[in-house]
Amino acid sequence: MSAHRALHPGAWIAWATGTAACAFVTTDPVYLLVLWAVSWFVYAACRVPEPTARSFRIFLVAGVVTLLVRTALVFLGTVTVSNTVAAALEGLRLATILVIFGTFNAVTDPFGVVRLAPRRFHEPALAAALALSIAPRTVTSVQRVREAQRLRGIRVSPLRSLPALAVPVLENGMEDALTLAESMDARGHGRGRRTRYRPQGWTPAAVVTAAAPALAAAAFFWAAFGDWAELHPPTSPLGWPDADGWLVAAALLPALPGLLPRGER
Amino acid sequence: MSGQALCYEGVSFTYPDAGVPALCDVDVQIPEGAFALVVGATGAGKSTLLRAANGLVPHFTGGSFAGRVIAGGRDTLVHPPRRLADVVAFVPQDPAASFVLDRVEDELAYGMENLGVDPAHMRRRVEEMLDLLDIAMLRDRSVRRISGGERQRVAIAAALATGARILVLDEPTSQLDPQGAEHVMAALQRLVHDHGVTVLLAEHRLERVAGWVDLALGLDRGAVRAGEPADVIRSLDSGPPVARLGRLLGWDPVPLTVRDARARIGSANGRHGSPSQTTVTPGLPTVAVGGMEARYGDGAPVLRDVDLTIGEGEIVVVMGRNGAGKSTLLRMIAGVHEPSAGTVTVRGRPPRPGIDVALCPQEPESVLFTDRVDHEVAATLKARGRPLTGTAHLLERIGIEALAERHPRDLSAGQRMLVATAAIAATDAPVLLLDEPTRGLDPASKDRLTRFLRERAADGSVALIATHDVELAAGVATRVVMLAGGEVVADGHPADVLGDSQVFAPQMTRVLGPGWLTPEQVAEAFA
Secondary structure (H helix, E strand, C coil): CCCCCCCCHHHHHHHHHHHHHHHHCCCCHHHHHHHHHHHHHHHHHHCCCCCHHHHHHHHHHHHHHHHHHHHHHHHHCCCCHHHHHHHHHHHHHHHHHHHHHHHHHHHCCHHHHHHHCCHHHHHHHHHHHHHHHHHHHHHHHHHHHHHHHHCCCCCCCCCCCHHHHHHHHHHHHHHHHHHHHHHHHHCCCCCCCCCCCCCCCCCHHHHHHHHHHHHHHHHHHHHHHHCCCCCCCCECCECCCCCCHHHHHHHHHHHHHHHCCHHHC | CCCEEEEEEEEEEECCCCCCCCEEEEEEEEECCCEEEEEECCCCCHHHHHHCCCCHHHHCCCCEEEEEEEECCEECCCCCHHHHCCCEEEECCCHHHHCCCCEHHHHHHHHHHHHCCCHHHHHHHHHHHHHHCCCHHHCCCEHHHCCHHHHHHHHHHHHHHCCCCEEEEECCCCCCCHHHHHHHHHHHHHHHHHHCCEEEEECCCHHHHCCCCCEEEEEECCEEEEECHHHHHHHHCCCCHHHHHHHHCCCCCCCCCHHHHHHHHHCCCCCCCCCCCCCCCCCCEEEEEEEEEECCCCCCCCEEEEEEEEECCCEEEEECCCCCCHHHHHHHHHCCCCCCEEEEEECCECCCECCCEEEECCCHHHCCCCCCHHHHHHHHHHHCCCCHHHHHHHHHHHCCHHHCCCCHHHCCHHHHHHHHHHHHHCCCCCEEEEECCCCCCCHHHHHHHHHHHHHHHHCCCEEEEECCCHHHHHHHCCEEEEEECCEEEEEECHHHHHHCCCCCCCHHHHHHCCCCCCHHHHHHHHC
């Protein structure tokens, strides 16, 4: 399998931003579930081979946890059906944004995005890429250490022998980060004058990938500010969501990159 | 212009919080176009010496540094590593951890992008590097999905692409199979001979490098002695098996390559008898693998139709190319991975990890978690409910009693490996699995490990070792299993399996023919 390089990474940044923007302005479960499904579809169609793509699952789990935690928070105060539903929808919105983010992580290499950053944003972009790569690497590291300790006769559980898991995971993480930092420095990172190797062009496929979610986001913002469709279902009193056909169609737009011919996406 | 590529001038260095210096008063010049080897015991300071070449020591480590290092005319104290990127290229011990980008081609260009190389020139240079290291077919692959040998060559290409004339490599063949190691060494030699690049590398497996280099730096507790490879290796009392043979038979000079040894032995040929073979009669079957198939997810099987019965007292060495399925076989026998077909049993029932079988992983860092070496062993004993009194004795048997109070993270890669091995062996599981246990180990530590495994085998324990180290296999194995493409292609006495192979033959076989495995065996026949 070849490493993914067909699409300009900027197209994926635009895709993630546009799709997440749609989710950001609504709590209607119909739109959110459509966006969730679209995100999953794009992930399935466009993901790069393992192991980067594994991070999708992490974001998916994080999304579900967020949803549950946000809902559970209600139980700290007065519990009514309305505010439980409101909290759950709030949680669903956050979870959808996380899943969109997970797809972004799975379809493009975060370090590829760093190369794209303008020189003055290079350092923050790098920090962001490093931060993004921490979650999947930690998960792999946890699995590896847990297995290694088990084969040494030490069973690790949250209640027992936690240092046997946590210490190697944290120290390996630190050592890896340091090795990477050393390697980057030794290879001249941060000398200032940077050129770019084989900059990627904006192919029609990249334009579609970037433009489709932007169009969707425009429709959602227009609805939000123009008030021609309801984006937040009534929770007090409780009512059924009243999804607008046009907006459902708009929410489907970000699925387009998944339909592009294989060679181009 | 011919001059010095690298000068160490009165360099002394002590790591922060360390009692003893890692380098003491090092004065060495490495001329342009040299192919230089750093040799020395595990933990002698080899990595420190290499990392001082481009200023990673002391810029990234801190500590107290005296003297100076001049690389390509620049003082490393004044110029941090990034300011030396165009003169010194550095390939660390584990290249996988040093990759920044995902795609091979992009990784090659990364250093040049940082140096601001003109795009057209960069494009040409990437192509040259792809050809020079013979990796053009990898250009679109992800660096995370290529084999160890390929990674090593990509790392070298990426390092050299910057146009640096000094290449520094820390154990470049330690993760490679014999053929992969040969490729890397041949590529390095071409760089030295045809392109005038200066190469400085550290390596323990001298049998893989001794014949290629023209300068050696012998390191002993931080002090360096430079000279002809033969002289330095002789003075350090180490060396490849042919050197050991030379020493046993009192040859002068001590041979460094199979060719030297052959020339020397030519006159004596015929005086020796045929090799004596020690065959171990295995005791009761301990490990039984029947018709086993292994796969990850729904991919193609990694192992197919493996049948293996291992009896008490056997030391089985599993060999094969990078990616042949050696580690997978170990994990199956360890019971952490279910076979997709067939059976794996230990003493007649499914293996219980950590009880019937214990496995020391390739990365010892995955198990080390205490702040002292002896505590590490004690942690295993405690988890297994065994008395802690055995700690000191076990450390002594593996030869690391002197490190008992050190912090495992402060040790060298080889020393960490020994600590992890001790911590795993402390389970006292009847089946001990070791994955590539000699990475970073000097010959003396390797001998001790061999003795330790033999003692355990004499008590009826089983050991199964996956390794690329043919000399370890020749020295310790009672049986060798060769894997290729996920299948067992050979299984038998090491003399038969290794003697039969072009690639996996140990040095004694290459000198005297099939059946000869260790220098000791040859010396005995000649005495």
